[in-house]
Amino acid sequence: MTDTRPLALITGASSGIGYELARQFAAHGYDLVVNAEDERLEPAAGTLRESGAEVRAVRADLRTAEGRYALLDALDGLTVDVAVLNAGVGRGGAFVDTDLADDQEVIDLNVTATVRLAKPLLRAMVTRDAGRLAFTSSVASTMPGAFQPVYNASKSFVQSFAQALAEEVKDTGVTVTSFMPGPTDTDFFERAGMADDTVIGTMKKDDPAQVAEQAFEAIVRGDTKVVTGSLKTKVQGLAGKVLPDGVKAAAHRRMAEPGSGNDEDTGRPG
Numbered sequence: 001m002t003d004t005r006p007l008a009l010i011t012g013a014s015s016g017i018g019y020e021l022a023r024q025f026a027a028h029g030y031d032l033v034v035n036a037e038d039e040r041l042e043p044a045a046g047t048l049r050e051s052g053a054e055v056r057a058v059r060a061d062l063r064t065a066e067g068r069y070a071l072l073d074a075l076d077g078l079t080v081d082v083a084v085l086n087a088g089v090g091r092g093g094a095f096v097d098t099d100l101a102d103d104q105e106v107i108d109l110n111v112t113a114t115v116r117l118a119k120p121l122l123r124a125m126v127t128r129d130a131g132r133l134a135f136t137s138s139v140a141s142t143m144p145g146a147f148q149p150v151y152n153a154s155k156s157f158v159q160s161f162a163q164a165l166a167e168e169v170k171d172t173g174v175t176v177t178s179f180m181p182g183p184t185d186t187d188f189f190e191r192a193g194m195a196d197d198t199v200i201g202t203m204k205k206d207d208p209a210q211v212a213e214q215a216f217e218a219i220v221r222g223d224t225k226v227v228t229g230s231l232k233t234k235v236q237g238l239a240g241k242v243l244p245d246g247v248k249a250a251a252h253r254r255m256a257e258p259g260s261g262n263d264e265d266t267g268r269p270g
Helices: 016-027 041-049 065-075 100-128 149-168 208-221 231-242 245-256
Strands: 007-011 031-036 055-059 082-085 131-136 174-181 225-228
Touching (some): 016 031, 016 082, 041 055, 055 065, 065 100, 082 208, 100 174, 131 149, 149 225, 174 208, 225 231
Parallel strands (some): 007 082, 131 174
């Protein structure tokens, strides 16, 4: 990587919010290390290089210890000025019906990989007394996720974790930011098995470029927490602060329960 440009690490960067975040950093003068586990990573990296950024693509599955070590090995000797831990996965359906292996994958990526990567990254930043660490949280972190229980709980962990780290480093030159998108137009719902038969899967979603632009601005400012996306999502974020958990759980059920996207009274496509 170059000595004259700062370096940003973005995980989950082959598409969606992660790719758009990488595009934001490249456009603002950063070189990049980008990570994802799928075959779209190298084409995405190629497009990002067109901005003039130097881009190192590290294809690794962060759900596994081997994948996490591969990414950390690729960072050896580099000064990471900004790290955005964005990679995440979900799984829809009733908890009694989903496969335990799928639930464990959500925990492995959203929770375990987040902690195991944040530890060395934050330690290095605190040692230098400089750096920005960011997490892709979610408005889902504010509500019990009926029919998406492990995912929402994992994002509640990420949100609490990020807020705690922000407090721990507030007297240093390091900042920690959590940004909270709502439903966004990515392949998340397809991968989670929720794209075709749930309200949340079939509804109009936020633009990942808008989410990423707002997140980038929050990270650069050093904001601790921000809801990103449309006005509707920002209102949802406000509601999450005041509504009782039981009300939020029931509302989430209406959005995420399998078959809800085909109900006549939803106003969504059948």
